[in-house]
Amino acid sequence: MSESASSSTAEGSPTSEKHCEDLSPSKKIKLETTSASREVETKLEARLGGILCCAVCLDLPHSSVFQCSNGHLMCAGCFTHLLADARIRDETATCPNCRVEISRSLATRNLAVEKAVSELPADCQFCGQKYPRNSLERHETDFCEERVVWCQYHVLGCGWWGPQHEKSSHENQCQQPSHTGAQILPHLRRQNEANNEQKSIFKSIFSVLSLEKITFNDLQLKPYRTDEFIHKLFYETSRFTALNYQWVIKAHLNDNQRDPHLTNKRYLTYQVDDGFDNEVENLFIMFLWFINKLFYFSILFLMFLLVILLLFILLSF
Ligand SMILES: [Zn+2]
Ligand SMILES: [Zn+2]
Ligand SMILES: [Zn+2]
Ligand SMILES: [Zn+2]
Structure with a gap:
């Protein structure tokens, strides 16, 4: 397919060892020097990774990077987590490194770190080759030959899935398009049911939103x-x-x-x-409390009366 051809041109040449196997001896020296420089590069990458990582989870940030007023880095996830934790405990949020107060207004983004991290290489989850982080997502969704895909006749009920480079050979011999309407009907029915279920959820949301009696309030817990x-x-x-x-x-x-x-x-x-x-409800609870106390006091009062009566009888004799 034309997709694979465009992938190799658009992506440039990643650090693949496969292409270097049958090279002439004259190019060997050059190859050795490049492998040595690559080693230096990976060491530099590792060191940069250690410097640019989030101070909380020690991972390289995937999106926004925040920093406290003393410059300690936090990834967006950890930063939000710290703020939420502080909220839960009803305390002020602090930087885990230097204990200075952090908040949405006190902490700032660090664009330089964000850009530096996006240039550091990461492994493709399908083919394992290294790509700069800013182009990795596009490689994994559009270009990687090892990415997992469905057969194009999946909508007709074919259950095949596998790496992109095996897709066309499967589709050439896929039996699904030659099946009769009666054979693929049950699958189409199941799909229809699933679609209808989703549609009913949307319908109920729309009917709630179009109710005449509806109010919106901004609330803070x-x-x-x-x-x-x-x-x-x-x-x-x-x-x-x-x-x-x-x-x-x-x-x-x-x-x-x-x-x-x-x-x-x-x-x-x-x-x-x-x-x-x-x-x-509160009034009812107060009433119950009063009745309860009244019962308690009335028993005390009756006992007091009994004691006085007994004293009176004893004195009269
Ligand atoms: Zn983090
Ligand atoms: Zn700090
Ligand atoms: Zn890949
Ligand atoms: Zn198929």
Whole structure:
């Protein structure tokens, strides 16, 4: 196919050892010097990798790079994680290296590091050859001959998948296009069902969004602690009005796990309370408390009366 031809021209010549096997002896010396310079290059790459890596996860950043006011580097993922952790513990976020405060406004991007990292080579996950990080994604999705692809008759039910360079030879002998309509009908039906399922999700979203009674509110969940012996964290928005009611959204992290910042897996459970019901509920709880206390006091009062009666009887004799 023309795709493979264009790949070799567009991508240049990556550091492939295969092409160098049958070279004339006169070119051997040149080859040795290039392999030596390559060794120096890889050492330099390793050193640069060590310098430009994220101070938290020690990986080379894939996207934005942030730095604290003292210049310590953090990848976007770790930076967001640090801010979220601090939010969970209701503390200010700090740089893990120098403990200086970090936030969206205090930390800055480092474009020079981002560009330097994008020039460092990385291995293609399919063919294992090295490419600059900024062109690796394009190589893996469009050009790599080892990338995994489906047969073009997959829509007709062919289940073949394999490396790109085997695709055309499979398609030349693929039996799927010669199947009759009756044979491929069940597969088409299954596909249709899957499509309809997706369509119904979109339809329900559109019908909710086009409801007449709909309000939008910008809400911010703020962390609070319960006043129990072991504090539990929960998050609450301020009261907001929607559809003539007052509402509050409460959220718990990881089902009230004690130290949610120690795990990577985090999920919020939400609960919507309307303010009116809450007040009625509170009144009812106060009423129950009063009844409870009344019962307790009335028993005390009866015992007190009994004691006085007994004293009175004893004194009268
Ligand atoms: Zn990181
Ligand atoms: Zn720092
Ligand atoms: Zn590749
Ligand atoms: Zn096929």
